[in-house]
Structure formats: C-alpha cells, structure tokens
Amino acid sequence: MSSDSVDSCDVLVVGGGVAGMSAACKLAEWGLRVQIVEQAPTLGGAVLRRAQKGQNSKLNGVHEPIWRDLMARFDRVRKLISVSICTTYTGTDSTGEIVITNTSTSTSVRLRPKAIIVATGASERxxxxxxxxxxxxxxxxxxxxxxxxxxxxxxxxxxxxxxxxxxxxxxxxxxxxxxxxxxxxxxxxxxxxxxxxxxxxxxxxxxxxxxxxxxxxxxxxxxxxxxxxxxxxxxxxxxxxxxxxxxxxxxxxxxxxxxGIAKNSYGMRPGGMPIWYEAGDCALGLGARASRAHGEAVAIEVIKQLRVCPVESVEMKVRTKVLLDVLSREMAAQSTLAEIYSVDEQSVLDELPHEVIICRCENKSLSDLYDLGSDPTNREIRLNGRFAMGACQGRFCAHWINMLRKKAGTAEGDRLIGSHWPIKPISIQALMHESDHASSTERECSD
Ligand SMILES: Cc1cc2nc3c(=O)[nH]c(=O)nc-3n(C[C@H](O)[C@H](O)[C@H](O)COP(=O)(O)OP(=O)(O)OC[C@H]3O[C@@H](n4cnc5c(N)ncnc54)[C@H](O)[C@@H]3O)c2cc1C
CATH class of the missing domain: 3.50.50.60 (FAD/NAD(P)-binding domain)
Incomplete structure (x- = not known):
C-alpha cells in the first residue's frame, strides 16, 4: 500500500440501511461530504431490501414509503454523497485511518474522514x-x-x-x-x-x-x-x-x-477515530422506525461536533426533540413486543441434550463445551474448544455459550468474541491491492 490515504469525505457512514441513509442525507443537507459503504450489492438494508436488478421489492410493505422519502432526500443532495456498494468496512487503526474493501474487485481503499457513523444493523439470533x-x-x-x-x-x-x-x-x-x-x-x-x-x-x-x-x-x-x-x-x-x-x-x-435479533456491532471499535457513533439497530436494536430517527439524531450530533454551524439552530433543537420523542415511543413499543414474545430461553437451554451442536462452523457440541472443564476461560473455549473460531467468528454461538456458562456459574465475563480487525475475513489480495478511488457501481458488483 502507498503511504497516502484517500481523503475525500468528511464523514464515513458504514451501512446503507435506513439508519445509514437517514444519517447520510442529514449530513449532506448540512453541506458535509459523505461516503457510504455498503457490503451488499444494493442500498436499503434489512427492511428496505431491494430486489435484484434494482426492482422495487413489493415485500417491503409498510416500510416502502420510508424508502421513497429517503430516496427523494438523497437525490436532492446526491452530489455530496458517494456510495460504494459491495464494499465492507474492515476496521480503523490507532491513527484513525480506515480500510474499506471492495469484495467484488478485491481491492482496498484507505480513508481518513473526520467522523464515522457505524450503522451496520442487526443480526439474527x-x-x-x-x-x-x-x-x-x-x-x-x-x-x-x-x-x-x-x-x-x-x-x-x-x-x-x-x-x-x-x-x-x-x-x-x-x-x-x-x-x-x-x-x-x-x-x-x-x-x-x-x-x-x-x-x-x-x-x-x-x-x-x-x-x-x-x-x-x-x-x-x-x-x-x-x-x-x-x-x-x-x-x-x-x-x-x-x-x-x-x-x-x-x-x-x-x-x-x-x-429474535441482536445488535450487529461485532468487532466495532473507534481506534484512533475522534468522532465515532453507532446508529440504528446496531446501537439500539429498536426496529426500522427508530433506526431512521436515530440515524438522523446521530447525524445532528456529528454536525454539532464538526461545528458546521457556529451555534445550534432553533430548527436543530426542535428536530432533535421530535426525533427523541420517536425514539422513546419506539422503545416503549419494543418493550411491549418483548413482553408479548417472552420465552424463558435459559430453561430451554438447560434442557438441551449434550449431543446438540453449538458451533455450526466447527461442528462442536455441548458435550465438547462441557469437556473443557467446569470453568473454562475465554481462551480455553476458543483455542482448545474451537468455539467462536469459525467463519462466523462467534456471531452465532458466542451468545449461547455465554448463557450456558452463566448457568454453570463461571467467573469470566462474556467477552468471548473480541474486537480486533479485520472485522470480517478478507483476502490477502484485497489487503495488498489498493485502489485510489472508493466508488463502485452496481454494474461492477457481481452478486
Ligand atoms: C434478518 C433480519 C430481517 C428483518 N426483517 C425485518 C422486517 O421484515 N420488518 C421490520 O420491520 N424489521 C425487520 N428487521 C429489523 C430491521 O433490520 C431494522 O429495524 C432496520 O432495517 C434497521 O435499520 P438499520 O439501518 O439500523 O440496519 P439495516 O437495515 O440492517 O442496515 C445495515 C446495513 O449495514 C450493512 N453492513 C453491515 N456490516 C457492514 C460492514 N462491515 N461494511 C459495510 N456494510 C455493512 C448491511 O449490509 C446493511 O445493509 C429485520 C432484521 C434482521 C436482522
């Protein structure tokens, strides 16, 4: 890699779902240059998912108007936003330099934005x-x-x-x-x-x-x-x-x-990045409506911190209040949903037979976990047991292993998965081949 990093945006937004898009639009409306990186071939995220070849997915139901509204705002500020699809945020180092990787062309780009908003959504449990x-x-x-x-x-x-x-x-x-x-x-x-x-x-x-x-x-x-x-x-x-x-x-x-779903903030850490926020489901896990409001609220915080306007405007204060009201309403709704759908997972886990596979990547069973002794350390679970070491890096199994350990009354905390980068496996070729531009269009991206 060469020694210069690409310095073409003020704010990097990771994730082109409803939270990332809402944040990007707000930032650009205040004149900031934004780079969106999205690992999927299309923008929209989990709930506003686009059909292949850009068709409107008729399955997005009640959420589709949100997309149309975001796209209308996006079109008005388009010249300030660059979008890299099929591109993964790989990590931030201690100096605040960021690496993003185009998984279609196997090339990497380094960026040095002034701020980063991570809006990587939720993952399934x-x-x-x-x-x-x-x-x-x-x-x-x-x-x-x-x-x-x-x-x-x-x-x-x-x-x-x-x-x-x-x-x-x-x-x-x-x-x-x-x-x-x-x-x-x-x-x-x-x-x-x-x-x-x-x-x-x-x-x-x-x-x-x-x-x-x-x-x-x-x-x-x-x-x-x-x-x-x-x-x-x-x-x-x-x-x-x-x-x-x-x-x-x-x-x-x-x-x-x-x-259910869990916050997808695996491996995310600010490194040397001075202004770092998480937005949407990866921060709150409160659903699509809240994610849109949270993306915008976080963008307002970034705008304030970058001192784009010398004093906080009345419009900004009023808008922030509206967004906080939406968030508290959604928080109440999600806690009602959690109550309606409550399941005693601990007792279901207690009854699991020992031959159940816990880690699907490495084919490790509950009895393999118990064979590690009564109170294995995180290192023993990973290195001796091979749990949380496969392709999913523990995204699927770590939560359940931690619950099973709590049941056994073990001493070590629940930090079975680390926060090291690259946050997703990438090829050596992608690390070595640096590109001087971050953009990729839908045509360049093979599915
Ligand atoms: C499997 C699943 C299905 C869901 N279905 C529904 C539904 O039908 N209805 C509903 O109301 N809610 C649904 N939800 C909840 C829904 O995800 C959200 O409430 C909403 O989409 C959150 O918006 P977001 O922008 O925070 O995240 P998302 O919409 O999930 O967007 C996050 C984006 O970040 C991208 N990303 C993640 N990691 C990286 C990375 N390292 N680099 C680059 N990009 C990255 C993802 O590809 C994704 O496009 C679902 C959640 C999940 C996990």
Missing amino acids: VRPRLGWHLPGVMTAGALQVILKTSLRAPKKRVLLAGSGPLLLAVAAQLTRLGNPPLAVIEEARPFRKFWRALSLPAGYLLEAANYMMILKVAGVPILQGRFISRIEQYAGGLRVSITGEDQLCFETDFLALHD
Whole structure:
C-alpha cells in the first residue's frame, strides 16, 4: 500500500440501511461530504431490501414509503454523497485511518474522514436445537433475503419456527409469493397477551393484522407455546418433532428458524477515530422506525461536533426533540413486543441434550463445551474448544455459550468474541491491492 490515504469525505457512514441513509442525507443537507459503504450489492438494508436488478421489492410493505422519502432526500443532495456498494468496512487503526474493501474487485481503499457513523444493523439470533445444523435448516432472515431479492418463493415445503414477529412477516411474504408455509411454530403465546398488544402503536397493529389476514385466508396454522424437540433427516427431507401441549411432527423440505435479533456491532471499535457513533439497530436494536430517527439524531450530533454551524439552530433543537420523542415511543413499543414474545430461553437451554451442536462452523457440541472443564476461560473455549473460531467468528454461538456458562456459574465475563480487525475475513489480495478511488457501481458488483 502507498503511504497516502484517500481523503475525500468528511464523514464515513458504514451501512446503507435506513439508519445509514437517514444519517447520510442529514449530513449532506448540512453541506458535509459523505461516503457510504455498503457490503451488499444494493442500498436499503434489512427492511428496505431491494430486489435484484434494482426492482422495487413489493415485500417491503409498510416500510416502502420510508424508502421513497429517503430516496427523494438523497437525490436532492446526491452530489455530496458517494456510495460504494459491495464494499465492507474492515476496521480503523490507532491513527484513525480506515480500510474499506471492495469484495467484488478485491481491492482496498484507505480513508481518513473526520467522523464515522457505524450503522451496520442487526443480526439474527438462532438458538441451538437438536439437528439445527442439517441441510435444509436456515434462518428466517436468510429466507426473507431470498424472497425479497428474487421475488420468488422456494417451490418446496417450508416450516417456520422459533419466536418473534419476523416469523409472521416471512410467513405472509411466502404466502404472497405463492407458497404458504406448512405452519408457524411460535414458542411464546402472543395471542394470550392480546390486550397488552393493543397498547402498541397503530402502525404495528395494522402490520400484524395484515399478516394475520393473509395467513388466515391461506389456512396457515399458527401454533403457539410449542418448541422443536428434534430435527432429523429422512429420505424425503426433514422431520421436525414439536413438543408443547401435544406432540406433533412435520415433514418438510426447509425449516426456517428465528429467535429474535441482536445488535450487529461485532468487532466495532473507534481506534484512533475522534468522532465515532453507532446508529440504528446496531446501537439500539429498536426496529426500522427508530433506526431512521436515530440515524438522523446521530447525524445532528456529528454536525454539532464538526461545528458546521457556529451555534445550534432553533430548527436543530426542535428536530432533535421530535426525533427523541420517536425514539422513546419506539422503545416503549419494543418493550411491549418483548413482553408479548417472552420465552424463558435459559430453561430451554438447560434442557438441551449434550449431543446438540453449538458451533455450526466447527461442528462442536455441548458435550465438547462441557469437556473443557467446569470453568473454562475465554481462551480455553476458543483455542482448545474451537468455539467462536469459525467463519462466523462467534456471531452465532458466542451468545449461547455465554448463557450456558452463566448457568454453570463461571467467573469470566462474556467477552468471548473480541474486537480486533479485520472485522470480517478478507483476502490477502484485497489487503495488498489498493485502489485510489472508493466508488463502485452496481454494474461492477457481481452478486
Ligand atoms: C434478518 C433480519 C430481517 C428483518 N426483517 C425485518 C422486517 O421484515 N420488518 C421490520 O420491520 N424489521 C425487520 N428487521 C429489523 C430491521 O433490520 C431494522 O429495524 C432496520 O432495517 C434497521 O435499520 P438499520 O439501518 O439500523 O440496519 P439495516 O437495515 O440492517 O442496515 C445495515 C446495513 O449495514 C450493512 N453492513 C453491515 N456490516 C457492514 C460492514 N462491515 N461494511 C459495510 N456494510 C455493512 C448491511 O449490509 C446493511 O445493509 C429485520 C432484521 C434482521 C436482522
């Protein structure tokens, strides 16, 4: 790499979802030059996901107007924003220099912005179950990505299981694309908390009512208070045993699991970057509406810190108040949702048989974890046990390992995953081949 770094933006925004886009628009509206890096081939993030070839995804539902509004703002300030798609934020060093990597061309660029806003969203949480590592088992979020980007449903049988409102959304989306799922197996009992649910904002209730209507018309059963006890392979696909009030068994080709979402701030650390903020789901995990407001609120903080305007304007103060009101409303809504969908995960983990695979990357089981002794250190778990060492770097298994350790009353904290960079594996070629420009267009990006 050469010694000069590219210095072409004031603020780097990592992630082109609703929070990143909202932050970028606000910054550019105040005259700041913004660089957005987005690892996916299109902007939009998890909820406003674009279909391949830029088609409007008809599955974004109630969130689509947010996208249109953001795009209209984006178009007005377009000349101040450069966008690099298929580009991963790789890390910040102790001097504040940043490396971003274009995964399509395997080239890296160094940047030295004045500030960085990390808006990398949420990742999906899926609890280990007996047989969850088998082919045909996926996450509901991964299935949703396929549906939203291809606008096609898999032609085979699909079963959805776990907990949370995303299961209903994906079930309704499958149905709209012509392949209703066999059933939705929900561990919680949200319908029993119907009166509590009525305190949710109208937008949430309308969205839920729409999904329920689609599923009712298609005859998709929603079974509550039931858990998967075993997933097995048989000649025709997967056999999924369910326990709860009764014992059930489903034969399916695909099983999509989901147990909530977690903040995706893995490995993120400011290094030498003086102005560093996290925005949206990676900071709060409060959903799309809150992420949009939070992106803008964080951008206002950055504008203030960069002293773009000598004194805080009245307009800025009023806007900040509006955004904080949105955030507190969304916080209340999300805590109601958490109550409605509450599941005692610790007791479910307590009952896991020892042969359950905990780390799918390295094929390590619960009994491998217990073989490390009664109170293994983080190093022992990683180096001797090979947990949190695979391709996902612990994003899937670390949370559950920490819960299992808490159960055993272990002393060491829950920092099983580190904060070192590169935050995602990149090729040596990408590290060695430096490009002098950060932009890449959708045409350059192979999917
Ligand atoms: C699998 C999944 C499905 C969801 N589906 C729904 C839904 O149907 N309805 C709903 O209301 N909410 C849904 N959510 C919640 C939803 O993600 C959010 O509330 C909302 O999208 C958050 O906006 P955001 O901008 O904070 O994050 P996101 O929209 O997730 O955007 C983050 C962006 O950052 C990019 N990124 C991540 N890491 C890097 C990196 N290192 N370098 C460069 N780019 C990076 C990602 O590719 C992504 O585009 C879902 C969440 C998940 C995890």
